[in-house]
Amino acid sequence: MICNHLTAQNTTLEITGKVIETNSKQPIEYATVTILSNNNKKTITGTVTNTDGIFTMDTKATNFYIEISFIGFATQTFKDFNISNNKINLGVISLSEDEQALNEVVVRAEKSQTEFKLDKRIFNVGTDLSSTGASALEVLNNVPSVNVNIEGEISLRGSQGVQVLINGKPSVLTNADGNALGTITADMIEKIEVITNPSAKYDAEGTSGIINIVIKKSEKKGLNGAASLNAGFPASNSFGLSLNKRTEKFNLFSQLGFGKRLFPRESETINSDLVNNITISSNGESDFNEKFGTILIGTDYHINDSNVITLSGTYAYEVEDQYSTTNYNTTDATNAITDSWIREETTEATNPKLRYELQYKKDFKRHKDQDLLFSALGSSFRKDQSSDFLNTILTGTDTDLQQETRTDYKLEDYIFKLDYTHPFLEKYTIETGSQYAINIVSNDFAVSNLENGIWVDDVDLTNIFDLDQKVFALYTTAAYEGDAWGVKLGLRMENTDLNTVLINTNETNSQDYTNLFPSLHTSYKINENFSLQAGYSRRINRPGLRSLNPFSNIRNNFSISTGNPDLQPEYTDSYEFTSIQKIGKASLNLSLYHRYTTDVIERIAIFIDNVSISRPENIGTSNTTGIELNGKYSPTNWFSLNGDFNLNFFDRKGIYESESFDFKGNKWSTSMSSKFKLPLEFEIEISGDYFSKYKTLQGEVADILYADMGVRKKILKGKVILNVSVRDVFASRIFESETLQDDFYLFDSNLRGRFVTFGISYGFGKGEAMEFSGQRR
Template sequence: MKFYFITAIFVFFLGMLSPICAQNTLKKITGKVMEATNKQPIEYATIALIQNTTSTPITGTISDSNGHFAIETNATDFYIEVSFMGYASQLIKELQLNKTKIDLGVITLSEDLNALGEVLIRAEKSQTEFKLDKRVFIVGSDISSTGASSLEVLNSVPSVNVSIEGEISLRGSQGVQILINGKPSVLASADGNALGTITADMIERIEVITNPSAKYNASGTAGIINIVIKSSEKRGLNGSASLNAGVPNSNSFGLSLNKRTEKFNLFTQLGFGKRTFKTKRKSINKDFVNDSTITNNERSTFNEKFGSVLLGTDFHINERNVLTLSGTYAFEIEDQLAKSYFDKVYDETTLTDSWLRQDNTEATNPKIRYELQYKKDFKRHEDQDLLFSALGNSFAKDQKSIYTNTSSFGDEPNSLQETRTDYKLEDFTFKLDYTHPFLEKYTLETGSQYDINNVSNDFEVRDFINDAWISNPDLTNVFNFDQKVFALYSTMAYEDAIWGLKLGLRLENTNLTTELKTTNELNEKSYANFFPSVHTSYNINENFSLQLGYSKRINRPGLRQLNPFNNIRNNYSISRGNPDLQPEYTDSYELTSIHKLEKASLNFSLYNRYTTDVVENIINFENSVSTSQPENIGTNNTVGFEFNSKYTFAKWFTLTSDFNINYFNRKGEFDTQTFDFKGNRWTTSLTSKFKLPQEFDLELSGNYNSKFASVQGEISENFFADMGLRKKILKGKFIMSLSVRDVFATRVDEQMVSQPTYYTSNRSQRGRFVVFGVSYAFGKGEAMEFSGQR
């Protein structure tokens, strides 16, 4: 690359030094350079004027970002050579030199496979480095030169799997936080395919963190993936447009664009569509005291229309200062129709009542997200930096539901009910991070974070009585939720080529206020906690490493767990929150061995998690009505083993597997009842990927979750399989894809509670989803599907 760049500069300056006062007529030569295959412009192509008799350069220039060029010359005996790295040169010898203007039109260059192969042989290979608390995947030119997208690069990282639909999982879990250059970003949002606008050769490295240190939020997460972008990479215009259609109804259109210039990186995304979700539910309530059983079979159809737009820019103030501004607006329109058929049976043989309960719900949901971020790099050290970020998020829901009870048999009365929900949420996060390396092997990290979460939920239930709507005071209230978390952290690390140690401490102070405004019930909590972390690693050799980590985590109860409003869709199966709920605390220990083989990566982990104030849903059963409410129930001690691997049998076949088994010991008491029990659960998944002839990619995956004991009953086993097929055209510029979720319609969620006086069962199923999509890429990246996920 340096050779071609120096050549371009040489011929350019040669042209600058050519005689200005020549006696011959000045000629202006123009044209445009494009790729022969996909008709994309070539930037930095070299256009040289060569003298016929001596074959020496006379003058020259390079093409701009649109492939255009222009040269002025007095020469009379020359030909033109157009060249670019990896492409066969074009010689233009037939020129009408008696003209003052010569338009060469469009000059197309074809790839020179032999020359490209020579470049790749000398190219830097991708590699994985083991750090103290993370693994770092360095993106070499063996991947970046393929024109792959960031999602395909992620698929090459050990422990990371990306499905054909773009879903990212880490060690088999999808609860992954994606960061761009160490910070949250709308580009990393799961709502669309903005990551698809980042191409492989924009990426410097990818960092995988499975047990986060004190630098990160103490609230639980399955792990962190940080994508570090090259600060000097300027790739012009990249983007893609996608169109999806599916059964049940899943139609969407997405457009993503990313324009990189000397000072700016401009990105935008537009998406809109319509989706349908159909669900089957079945619940059984058996009352052994009254010898009665109530069965409910529900069929619901949820329709959603949505639209969203994202705008943002990275402004490179200079080579060491970057300012990011971005914003997203989305709007959703929802409607739902649910029909629930109830039967009440006495003595398991006698039908006493049958009735139909219908639910008609309509809602609108506007969403706004915005961010301001500033990053400063220091000349003293390449890893020394200062980062400030401010993110805001607002969401509103205006929802109305009408419930109609129609009796078909027995004494169950006809009734009419309606609910109104006015919901508003605002989140703000302010973050300041500073990293300071010193004495070659030491690094200090320090910073702070302030999170604000405000929610207001105005909920009303009205009954139609005597031809009038009457508000139900027992089910109507305004619930306000106000939570503020302020954090300070510091970490100190020592790391050499073989061994390293990282110590961290995080302080988080939480202020939480919940209020039931109508009944004037106020609940205030304030608590401060220290969250230490310790990480160490030992590299036995370049292919085998050990990592040991400890961190203390917190799981704060969310709005749904705190909000005491009843769910009245099913009056015999009610769920509500608990304003008195306390947070869970977990001590997490993990020992991991990482093996790199020629064609495989293997990870073995032993872990222990000890959790106090465990939150469990406790059911209270009375008069055939089950009411579920979360409570803090004792402790949970979990010991587990995890194995995940990625094995490349051949260039056309890769197999990824995840296996996790744990044994838990539960101890606790609530309301004079003891909840001591032991059990185990295990999960496994297997994903096979095939590169078939004619640019076809096939992906098959299977997932199994075992049954396991819960506080009052058990959770049933769960199995499902997914499939994806993708066809690339024009070297990935055009993609057709077909995905099938839950191929055999076996994914069923079921939980049962069995007690001496009652039995309950709740079962739900979504069924099979089939989606066909087409997408086309702009620029030099690869087309990516717009998933249109919720």
């Protein structure tokens, strides 16, 4: 029977076929097969072809026709077809290149390319990337100034303090442990926006930059996913599974991960009393063991072409065990040991984490960039921790000491945002919106000493610290953007209401302040490959719990770090002038910047009875002027090179308790990473970083030089990836600092050591095989 109209009702038809390319006769993967209604031409259902170009789908429709399409190829339409035993076999369908369509696509966005905008750069994802099935992480690696290392860590202009957004908002996909961004494939991404000096639209809280991933509207994408298994030394074993399913109305995404990891550490400290010539030194080793499990699930529901709702959540649970042994020695002026003891620590903790998100976005038909966006993001974290400490005397007159601590820590964060963008008169845009952020923290901390067989609380170190912070913000920006020149003005108002209380001693601190944060950005596009940008923004750095909480761990009783509940925020005026140039296959960014900061937060160390106590204080101002150079060069498809160089000079002025802390200095850093694609689907990545030594308020921080490397091998057409990564190849990433004052000297050193990880990943559907790093965040 040849027909395209059936009279029988509730009859299920099975439709099959194979799609190939006319000239090469090769199968076409991801060709779209659509069933449309003869009555209104609307889509009834559809599917895509698999890796062999084959498709199968079912329908109960009775009056329809079938279209077979693929980007750059002429569409095939079937209005008459054979139906036999409730089956339609379309056989082998050949698609030919549509020369006119190909030309149009090339002109518009066939090849991924970068646009220069007022306060950002936009990387439009073309079909050269969107047809590869690569993950969002691999797409990011093609964006100038952005680098993603072999473990999935994202950096912008050499800094890993970058904030990643999805459609302009924080998302569980960017905050969950592991590489959840791998559930987003290249063909789902419309563009990636890179912002190095954020405007008033974004949080005034300091950040090294913003990367915003803009997702396309829903299309029939099918199922994609990836599974990975990793093992490492020191012990780092994990399993991860990511799934993404796109239908006509829904985009479902999920990730599951669990594993076990070990973080060893070597430490050394020196406390020297330069007046009495008494020195207490320590050398220790510790093992931090963690078992973890995490699950993420979410969905985008496309109500229609203009409205979409996103609902997602993630839950993680961690079990921690830590053990350390530290040897202490006290020496006199002749360097003879007068006291010696061993301090042992055993710590156990559990950490449940929950994060959830609701988002609604409405697009308007009058303009593609007009939209309304509401989002609500919530999270909670809890830590129940107990620690036992034992001092065993080896030499001297002291007696053995036994201590224990208990921590009950709770954190809740909520962020509500509303944003509206309104373009008008072709070249003008107004943005306006608001945000309300709530941060609630409670830290119940107790220290007890064993005295005559009875545990007695140390009242000086036992208390409950509660913090309640609310920040309400309103913003407006107005922009003009012509063909070559543009300007954007913005103003953000933020009101901060902060309350802290020490419950046991009834010590309270309340702060309520309102600030204005203006921003100004301008750009001039000299040609398609060269642009100049200039920007100004005012930023704020609010002290967090660690800086405000007056209690600390007693891991080392001779080196204590506390918080300051009276600490004020620091403010920064940030100026930046940048040239952005593309030269053939290279991109080069050169920036000059100046930052003026008031109420600078610095830690001040005091020395009492061989005990150093550091506490953050607001001390003076800082003027920092610097130059930053970032380049990316890909001369061939098998080699790419990334480089960053940053040099700045700072001038500090400040007085604390009648003591001047004026000083000048400079520091610089550089990083280089190279990637090679070798025969037999091998890839090698080698990177190195150097951070110079620099002065601090009371001393100096030593320089650091270290290298990482990784090797990947793709098999089965890239569906399976084997990888080996080595972090800190030469075990040279040692953090050292010195404090040198007239009456005391302090030294602190920490080494994590070398980490080696072996992994195997499998990608299915349109998913890319990827590593589930399970990294701590």
